[in-house]
Amino acid sequence: MDMKTNDTYGLFMEALDVVNTAISEHKDGQLMGGLLTAADKTIGGKHLGVAVYRDDPDTPFDYFTLRFTNERLELLARxxxxxxxxxxxxxxxxxxxxxNPRDYIDNPARLDLDWLRDRVGV
Known part of the structure; x- marks a missing residue:
């Protein structure tokens, strides 16, 4: 496994921890509450593909599979x-x-969750 690939995995896992912490700390708030309820009903347990790119979204270099369960995103596969x-x-x-984890945890509106909103119709 080359170092760049290995680094991407670690980076992705740490970033996922930040996202899940922000979700957990704000799950009862206006921003997250409705999104989590909708996500649980529409995509709960389903596999979600993630493509990581450097400069161009159309040319990803790494992929992950997540699932939304128990109000959090969890890694299923790389x-x-x-x-x-x-x-x-x-x-x-x-x-x-x-x-900058605290920037996102303290202000979850900074999280890139448009992809999730689009999937659940919120």
Missing amino acids: GKDEPEIAWKVSQDYLRDLVD
Whole structure:
């Protein structure tokens, strides 16, 4: 496994922890409450594909499969799986999440959750 690929996995997992912490800390708030309820009803337990890219969203270099369960996103697999891509995310955004976690945890409106809103119809 090359170092860049290995780094992407660690970066993705740390970023996912930040997202889940923000969701957990704000799950009863106006921003997250409705989104979590809708997500649980529409995509709860389903596989969601994630494509990580450097500069161009149309040319991802790494893939992950997540599922939304118990009000959190959890990693199921690394690599391109069967689910359609639900979230295209830049490596720079993941790095910013990891480098500045409190900015996102304290202000969850900064999280890139448009992909999730689109999937659940909120």
